[in-house]
Every structure is written in C-alpha cells, then in structure tokens.
Amino acid sequence: MSSFYEFLIAFHIVVGAFFIFVGSLGLLKLPNLMSRLHGPSKATTLGVGGCLIASMIHFAVLQERLSIQEILITFFLFITAPVTAHFIAKAYLHTAVDPEAELPPPRGSYGWSTYESATEARMVRRGPSPRPERNDREA
Template sequence: MDLIAEITIAFCLVVSGIFGLVGSFGLIRLDQPMQRLHAPTKATTLGVGGALVASMLWFAVFGEGFSFHELLITLFLFLTAPVTAFFIAKAHLHTSVDRAELPPTGTAHDWSVFEDPGDPELPGEPRR
C-alpha cells in the first residue's frame, strides 16, 4: 500500500512540476500580453493544484489523516485565478487595445467590453 501511495504522490508532483514549468515557460516566451495571460492562469494553476493533491494524499496516507486545508486552497485557487485573469484581460483591452485592432464580432453589436448591448426586452435602450 505504501509503495502505491508513494508512486501516486510522486506522479502528482512530477505532473504538477511539468505544468508549472510549461506555464512559466509560456509566460516568458509568448509574444503578446493576452497570450501571456493564459500561461499562468491555466498551466500554473493546474501545477499548484497537482502539488496540493499530492499533499492531500501524503497527509491522508502517511500523516495524521485527511485535511481539508489543501482542498479549500485548491477550491479558492480554481475560483479566483479565472476571475483575476478576466479582470486583467479587461483592463488590458481598455488601456492598450484600439477598437479598430479587434476582429469583427459578426453581430450588430460591438465587443461587450466596449459597448453595453442593452436590455433585450427594450431594443435600443441601454441598461442602467
């Protein structure tokens, strides 16, 4: 039982290290800021999540029992990282990108970051 647990924990740590390395490499090597935003929010989040899963397994098998601390940290990380990336991307669009540089949306409306589409029940009226 101990050997299987050790192999599983080692596998989780190796996979999380690979995700962390890929996320860090993507943060350095990608050209545009919006591309660089995906590396830490996707790959590095999975890397930290894998390390936390390995920690949960270690404490459950070899430690004093299962702990909910790592589970709560993982939940907090997976909930806050996408929201933070969304706000950073929105701030970047407002400060660094001209509307003319954006591709067409394919609808009658502009990008939702720049235009409020209004209430669907009241066409042409902006939301308040």
C-alpha cells in the same frame, strides 16, 4: 508507507511541477500579453492542483485523516484564477487595444460588449439630464 502511495505522491509532484514550469516558460516566451495570459492560467489549475493532490495523499496516508486545508486552497485558487485572468484581459483591452483598428468587426447588431458598456456608462455620467433617482436622493 507502501511503495504504491509513494509512487502516486511522486507522480503528482512531478506532473504539477512540470506544468508550473511550462506555464512560466509560456509567460517568458510568448509574444504578447493575451497569449502570455494563457500560460499561467493552466499552471495555476494543473500545476498547483497536482501539488495539492500529492500533499493530500501524503498527509492522508501519514496521519490517517483527510486534511481540509488543501481542499480550501484548491477551491479558492480554482475560483479566483479565471476572475484574475478576465480582469487582466479586460484591463488590457481597455488600455492597450484600439477596437476600431485592431479588432475584427463583431457579427451581430451590437458592438464589442466591453467597449459598449464603457461608452454607455460614460454617456450616463456626462449626459445632459441626470437620472431621476439621483435627483431624488440629492433632494
């Protein structure tokens, strides 16, 4: 293995490990959950991405073929990390935040969409007349 590839692999490992460390430091140090959510998301994309690039170069040079597993892991993590962060933020907004007191009023003619959809669903479920298609299905 030439020294250029060694340097490239070492560089990507160190950069990835640095970002993972910084992300967990953010998880440890930041004051509330919404700001804590910010750290590990960056760690997932940059940190694990750096380690996976290093692994890809290493095995491409060592075995002289491109391994597909790293690309799969990268795609899967990059697709799922935003979904996870969004779900945690949504659960936090619905369990711990009072929208009347803690959030600024929205500028448009609608309320905050996540709460609006929740109240709408509740109204549909508790409304006086059930939806007609549900009646058809039951009959």
